[in-house]
Amino acid sequence: MTMTSEARAAATLTGARRLVIKIGSSLLVDAASGQLNRAWLEALADELERCRARDQEILVVSSGAIALGRPYLGLTPEQRRLEELQAAAAAGQVLLAHAYQDILGKRGLRVAQVLLTLDDTENRRRYLNARSTLQRLLKLGVVPVVNENDTVATHEIRYGDNDRLAARVAEMTSADCLVLLSDVDGLYDADPTANAGARLIPAVTEITPEIEAMAGTAATEYGTGGMATKLMAARICVGAGCATLIANGRGLKPLAQIESGGPCTWFAPRGTPLAARKQWIAGSLVPRGVLVIDAGAEQALRAGRSLLPVGVTAVDGTFQRGDAVTVRNAAGQDLARGLATYAVDEVGKLCGRRSDEIEELLGYRGRDEVIHRDNLVLLD
Ligand code: GLU
DSSP, rough: OOHHHHHHHHHHEEEEEEEEEEEEEHHBTTTTOOOHHHHHHHHHHHHHHHHHHHHEEEEEEEOOOOHHHHHTTTTOOOOOHHHHHHHHHHHHHHHHHHHHHHHHTTTTEEEEEEEEEEHHHHHHHHHHHHHHHHHHHHTTEEEEEEEOOTTTGGGGGOOHHHHHHHHHHHHTTTEEEEEESSSSOOOSSSSSTTTTTBBBBOOEEOOOOHHHHHHOOOSSSSTTTHHHHHHHHHHHHHHOOOOEEEEEOOSOOOHHHHHTTTTHHHOOSSSHHHHHHHIIIIIOOOOEEEEEEEEEHHHHTTTOOOGGGGGEEEEEEOOOOOOOEEEEETTTTTTEEOOSSSOOOHHHHHHOOOGGGGGHHHSOOOOOOOBOOOGEEEOO
16 A cells, blocks of 8 residues: 555654754744744744654754844844844844753753854865764754854855755754755645645655756745755755655644644655765765775774774875775775775874874874774775
8 A cells, every 4th residue: 555645754754763853934033023933932842852752863953043133133124234144143043042942941852052054064074073063962862953153154155044054964964854844835836825726746756857947946035945945955865865844834833733644745765864875975975095904903894893093004095084085905905985084194193003092193182983984884
């Protein structure tokens, strides 16, 4: 028996191990007063508590800093220059973080604020840092509340919309479901505000040019993601093995709505997050160097463990921290690909040494592994 699209969306949400929930400003901030929509956040916090109780890990990507900061600083709607928006974000982010900590905290959920820039997700050196921080927070049972670091991001280097940021966060953390909550029910085959006959598309198994045409063009205003940015987010996630749901968050229990078969658009993931990540590391990245390892390290790798400096016998290449490298055994056989924790000159210093010597050898307390097992793929 085949599942209905609604049942599949519900199962995706309840079955996800790691969930990213993106919350748009229009849900969180009352447009007329510019104040936080407290009742809404309280209700969402109940839902997050429910997800945590069934053992799901949650990351929240929340907009709203600019919308909250603007009235707080007394800025008029006309004051929309970049530095005014950045000032608003700086002030509003404090209000936002406080609200999350307060409201989620009442339900026993601990939160941590993570502000990211485009560079933190696109540049592999910084990507590794952001990824391990987020992973660690999740391991500690904390709900990371993520936003763009609007105060430092200029036009050229910012996302500008949290839809794509949320997709990158989902990809980076190997999440298996992203929920984009905004003020629309999902993707329609025509603009529903202009076309009474527009129909909701409940499921997308492939993002074709026809589907793209339905989303129209991107809204370019600061902090407003249109359907086009949502589709871009879905595209990123689908390729990363993460299912994506676009749903209306206007009601008080948007997740429960999805779970009970309410309207939304479900995008089918391509494969699993793990497979997508392995494909990315082993198949898409060009290796920038080679690490030769001894038999003990080979055994450890085959047992699913990380590569420690003690097992590295030689190193070659021009790689930086975060670049892909090939791992080879003494017989010259390529064993694995991975993202290096250290640059080539640093690995040169660490070869054959114990991890507790790293600080002395490099002058700072770096990570124990030359390649962490999460960033390592065995070649068959
Ligand atoms: N980062 C912006 C904010 O918090 C919002 C971006 C968006 O709405 O997509 O105000």
